[in-house]
Amino acid sequence: MMNEENLTIITEFILVGLSGDSHLQFLLFLIFLCIYIITVLVNTTVIILYRISPNLHTPMYFYLANFSFLEICYITSTVPKMLSTFLSKHKTISFSGCATQMYCFLLLGGTECYMLAVMAYDRYHAICHPLLYTINMNRRICIRLIGGSLLVGAINSLIHTVLTFTLPFCRNTVNHFFCDIPPLLKLACIDTWVNETAIFLISGCVIVGSFILTMISYTHIISTILRIRSTSGRNKSFSTCASHFTVVTIFYGSGIFMYFRPKSSYSMDQDRMIAVMYTIIAPLLNPFIYSLRNRDVKIAVKKLMIKLSSSKTL
Template sequence: MIIENVTGFNEFFLAGLSDISELQCFLFVFFLCIYMITLLTNVAIIIVTWLSPNLHTPMYFFLANFSFLEICYVSSTTPKMLSNILAEHKTISYSACLAQMYCFLLLGGTECYMLAAMAYDRYNAICHPLLYSVILTKRTCILLISGSWIIGAVNALIHTALTFTLPFCSNKINHFFCDIPPLLKLACTNTWANEMTVFLISGSVIVGSFILTMISYVKIISAILNIQLNSGRKKTFSTCASHFAVVMIFYGSGIFMYFRPKSSYSMNQDRLIAVMYTIIAPLLNPFIYTFRNSDVKAAVHKLMGQIIITQKL
């Protein structure tokens, strides 16, 4: 993707997370720890899923792919944010800003439909258990994952191209990464077309996947209410409630960020919301989706036991 630089700027200045100098070291350590935990937990999920034959099912295929996506997603913004926290001049080159926006939008759009695919997987497991392996074949799973990436790539390409063909009057971005709303505020021209494109195309991606996800959860909740045993109902509902919480954090923050009038933007508020869905949500997802799962716990214990035995030998 080649987009001509029509602004004359070679780099942008990022405002970062906070202007308070005394907080910089604390913020660096705090978010570095979160970033490392997020990477380690998601890598652990991929390794455990790969090495455990009993986890070679559609559910864990989606979870492993989701973990890979989360590693890429959090890495699209956090490393640059960390380097700029302690930097005297918080800058990012024009080409790096373009690449960061594209990757962030690609991964965000992909996550929307991957969450929908995971909800569809749980719907079939709970509502159609006898047909689960027939419906969720390997080919179907690959098509769902591939479709999610394709939708994310097309969405990101459109928005990145439209944003970076705008002439910018300033190169000071009031945010900690390159995103659509703060860059539109720098434009020297009317951005109505860009805002409508965000509303229509991103609206289709976010709202469309949200509706698909909600349809699955409504049917799941309906099936749970028909479970006779209270213990089975409680266990299934607890798992789905955790998943639903992740979905609401991700979609709620995304809708709040991208579907407001330009005049209502508050960048200090937006930075806090952005931290929630770019850094905090990827940290919580492995624990909510996987580490509360008894099958994963058993697989981890088994692998740890094998490692200990191998070391003794």
Template sequence: MIIENTTAFTEFLLAGLSDISELQVLLFVLFFGIYVLTLLANLTIILITWLSPNLHTPMYFFLGNFSFLEICYVSSTVPKMLSTLLAEHKTITYVGCLTQMYWFLLLGGTECYMLAAMAYDRYNAICRPLLYSVVLSRRTCLQLIFGSWIIGAVNASIHTALTFTLPFCANKINHFFCDIPPLLKLACVQTWANEVTVFLISGSVIVGSFILTIISYGKILSAILNIRLSSGKKKTFSTCASHFVVVMIFYGSGIFMYFRPKSSYSMDQDRLIAVMYTIIAPLLNPFIYTFRNSDVKAALSRLVDQIIITQKL
């Protein structure tokens, strides 16, 4: 349906995750399971870090906040995606689309700098252990988290405002959620200003935080190579390597998505890439960052034991 201007319609049509109708139910079951598992894993982390006094340290403070962020991040896109998989009319209201884009960009931008803050935390713990509690004070941790949310909010406000002031000639979004690239494809006018803004602002957010993260992991790697005990080196390297894999999935897919001209957008390909940083990365994060940690495993075991004892009483 061709639309004359933005005041002539009140909703968008979402193409969804797949155009093959026979796959809709299967995809719903698969991604519903992933969504529930992601929520349960992150809620468990929040509960453990809150109830375990021995986990009241900067590292777990960041992990608890990161888990809360992940719950919000995955919930900004997946519930609507699940509903469109089973719906006959895959629509989202104009206001709903605007709101979804704002929260997705806010949470995504916040996650970029939260990952950088967590890498900085690990750098101080491994490379400057004697100064760790001084450098990562409660106030500093709060400032890093608050700063991450501020950067995410500014990033989201700029892109959402610029995107939704464009006149749209069509209302079918060839994607499973409202994102910048598919909406730019619907614009009736030249979008070079939007593309330059995405490149500059998103470049500052994504690439800037990525560089900070890489610097921290680079220094950690250098410190690991100086560890004499092979067992200690292997354990620390394994932990940081797994962290780095998740970082590369999140940043790599995000950079690929937003750092291309509009003419090179391929929405079928981009939907697959978007799944990586909107669904797969949030699923992997709690298991990579937290559940492989021996302290968390011990705290989870104690919590389960307490629940069992309480039920018996």
């Protein structure tokens, strides 16, 4: 039952952040500012390389460029506000600002889930049906798959945001560095079984569903690779998929750990560290794992550097 005496109208929330130690605030600010700048610059570089390099105008790099754009938006939905709280005495976020942050974060996170499945589907066609690859993954199909991923993310985020912010809150101190579902459920004055059920069912369709689709693609990919007689051909195919599988493991592993547990087992100190992994560290590492170690991207970078150096000499 809801305790009406404790029920207050919440107009803003207080974000606890990563640490309550005031001596660490400026150091954390510098660390995460550097991570944010590097992440934005590296992902922007991937997008620019795709735009200016004709050899990268393939479905795979089209998806990588769009994924890099999502990563920029994804990290921007949480880190700038976190940086401001490091330097501010009043670590508050408005009620509407908190709802907007949650919606954007869940929208981008859900979209990325299905983008990873789409990228696995792309690798499936490239390895299992190479002769029909350009037909099966033409521009129109690529755009539709990205649009479908965005639609799934939008529906998922809208449902969770509405369910969360129609709850009555008794407290306004969010034990996290951004407005996520688990810490906000702890502030509710009523039982949140509806929200927890929605997390298991709806988020299950998004996270687990996209993960299953990804694994189905990889099952076909691996069986096809194992039938390749050439050792060099097998190694090349495995190296093409290894980077994507690494990103899948990091993203889905941390996401499943965060959202598929009963409320009673939430540990906010532990959850904040896990959240740092998939909201901040993963967007930093992904372009290095995916793109900048790729041979075609390295060639594009070298060509770009030669153009830049030649233009300076002129």
